[in-house]
Amino acid sequence: MSNTNYTVANPDVITKYKTAGDITNRVLKQVRDLAKDGSKLFDICSKGDELLEEELSKVYNSKKASKISKGIAFPTTVNPNNIPAHLSPVSAEDEANLELKNGDVVNVMLGVQIDGFPSIAAETFVVGESKESPVTGHKADLLHAAWKASEAAIRTFQPNNRNWDVTNIVDKVVKYYDCTALESMLTHNQERNVLYGPKEVILNPTKENKNQIDTFRFEENEVYGLDILVSTSADGKVKPAQYATSLYKLTGSTYSLKLKLSHQVLGELKEKSHGPFPININKLSDVRKARSGLIESVNHSIVLPYDIVTEKDGEYVAQFFTTFAITKNGIVKFTSPSFDAELYKTEKTLGDEAITQLISEPLKKSAKKKKSKKAAESSSA
Numbered sequence: 001m002s003n004t005n006y007t008v009a010n011p012d013v014i015t016k017y018k019t020a021g022d023i024t025n026r027v028l029k030q031v032r033d034l035a036k037d038g039s040k041l042f043d044i045c046s047k048g049d050e051l052l053e054e055e056l057s058k059v060y061n062s063k064k065a066s067k068i069s070k071g072i073a074f075p076t077t078v079n080p081n082n083i084p085a086h087l088s089p090v091s092a093e094d095e096a097n098l099e100l101k102n103g104d105v106v107n108v109m110l111g112v113q114i115d116g117f118p119s120i121a122a123e124t125f126v127v128g129e130s131k132e133s134p135v136t137g138h139k140a141d142l143l144h145a146a147w148k149a150s151e152a153a154i155r156t157f158q159p160n161n162r163n164w165d166v167t168n169i170v171d172k173v174v175k176y177y178d179c180t181a182l183e184s185m186l187t188h189n190q191e192r193n194v195l196y197g198p199k200e201v202i203l204n205p206t207k208e209n210k211n212q213i214d215t216f217r218f219e220e221n222e223v224y225g226l227d228i229l230v231s232t233s234a235d236g237k238v239k240p241a242q243y244a245t246s247l248y249k250l251t252g253s254t255y256s257l258k259l260k261l262s263h264q265v266l267g268e269l270k271e272k273s274h275g276p277f278p279i280n281i282n283k284l285s286d287v288r289k290a291r292s293g294l295i296e297s298v299n300h301s302i303v304l305p306y307d308i309v310t311e312k313d314g315e316y317v318a319q320f321f322t323t324f325a326i327t328k329n330g331i332v333k334f335t336s337p338s339f340d341a342e343l344y345k346t347e348k349t350l351g352d353e354a355i356t357q358l359i360s361e362p363l364k365k366s367a368k369k370k371k372s373k374k375a376a377e378s379s380s381a
Contacts, residue, residue: 006192007221008325013117013192014332017223020073021119021323021334023055024111028121028337031076031108035100037128041078042089042097044108048076049280052112060114071274073118073195074111075247080104082311084182084229084238084319088246090282096243096308102128105139107319111335113277116193120225121335122321129343138178138232139316140344145177146230146318147339148350151359154226154333157326160217163201170203170228173355177348180236182229182317184209190223190323193275195249203229204236218326223334226322231311238309247306248294249278255300265293266302278306330364 008014031048052072060068077088081104089097100106104127111120124143126135134140149170156166170181181203189197199222202213230236250273257263265284273279281290297303311317323334350356 008223008327008332009221014325016114016117017119017323017325017334019059020112020114020117021121021336023052023059024119024121024323024335027051027055028108028110028123028335031078031110032123032125035078035106035108035125035127037100037102039100040092040097041080041087041100042092042094044078045076045088045280048078048108048110052076052110056112056114068115069275070114071112071277072110072279073113073274073277074109074120075278075280076108076110077247079107079109079317079319081106082313082315082317083241084185084309084311084317085109086245086247086306086308087243088280090246090280090287094246096246100127103139105142105316105318107317109319109321111323113274116275118190118195118225118277119323119334120321121323121337122227122319123337123339124318124320126344131342134343134345136345140346141177141348142179142230142232142316142318143339143344144341144346144348145174145179146228146320147341148177148359149173149181149230150226150228150320150322150337152355153228154322154324154331155358155361155363157218157224157226157324157331159220159326162215162217163199163213164215166201167203167205169355172352173350174230176350176352177346179230179232180204180234182231182238182311183236185227185229187224187227190225195225195277199224201226220326220328223323223325226324228320229317230319231315231317233311233315236311238311241308241310243308244291245305245307246280246282247278248281248298249273249304249306250276251301251304252276253301255297255302257296257300257302259293259296261289261293262296265290266297269294269303278304330362333363
């Protein structure tokens with residue numbers, strides 16, 4: 001049995017997360033640049049996945065590193081306006097292959113993993129944004145709300161703080177911008193080959209959620225995928241969308257499947273997947289057969305479908321997703337979504353001094369302070 005330390009206390013693990021994160025950050029910027037007026041989702045998502053694979057081929061490619069697994073940890077998704085997540089058309093003919101227009105509020109999410117350590121990111125912007133003509137109104141309010149909520153939330157992941165502290169601070173921030181956190185959205189801790197660990201942080205919980213979600217405290221050396229989703233609507237409620245999902249993920253559970261097609265499709269999914277991470281089924285040989293053949297696996301929880309939901313027409317959703325670790329030196333970001341406040345002019349302000357002060361604080365603890373404290377102690381001895 002291996003005694004390898006797979007936590008971020010191991011410098012090799014940090015290196016793998018950071019290498020994966022660097023790729024994710026670079027490709028996210030490139031994909032964002034593709035999201036222009038008139039561009040189609042299928043083209044953007046296909047190019048995003050192609051760029052991720054291309055970047056992955058450049059790292060851990062020596063003979064010695066050949067046994068280290070690497071692959072896409074989250075396929076490129078491009079989600080416009082009132083669609084929060086998971087939109088990645090399987091083909092140019094897919095009804096989900098929407099065309100972007102200037103003024104669309106769009107979030108892009110993607111990521112890669114190295115040796116089972118996933119670094120995923122998502123950020124939101126408005127198509128056609130510019131300093132000459134900044135975005136105003138509720139769209140600008142929304143992006144400020146989501147970004148400030150993300151920045152406040154990540155700083156709340158301190159050892160001994162509780163998961164509900166994050167829930168509460170996000171709610172506080174977004175209210176100042178007349179926005180609402182998307183109902184029942186979850187952030188999880190991550191481990192090697194585990195995208196959704198047992199520790200859950202929920203946004204805008206229902207009464208039922210409050211009874212179901214365990215209370216826990218954050219600990220040093222934990223990694224989280226912080227998923228902040230904020231809506232312009234008053235309640236943040238979503239409903240199933242008209243689009244069929246294209247993303248599926250192996251859960252690790254087993255079941256004796258009855259149908260021949262189910263066996264065939266599951267076998268191909270296992271072969272094409274990079275471990276327990278989501279895959280777009282357009283990577284399989286026949287998308288139509290795959291959809292049919294996965295029904296039995298989904299019904300018995302062998303495979304997790306990434307269902308597509310939607311907010312109400314006329315509403316907008318913004319997302320920022322950050323992969324980070326809680327370390328002895330503070331918070332270390334492995335992915336770094338970005339937001340340029342100059343492109344988004346809001347008349348609303350975050351009217352909570354304590355949260356404003358929190359957001360202004362650095363993520364990492366100052367080494368100088370530690371040194372000066374030690375120096376003071378030695379000089380007074």
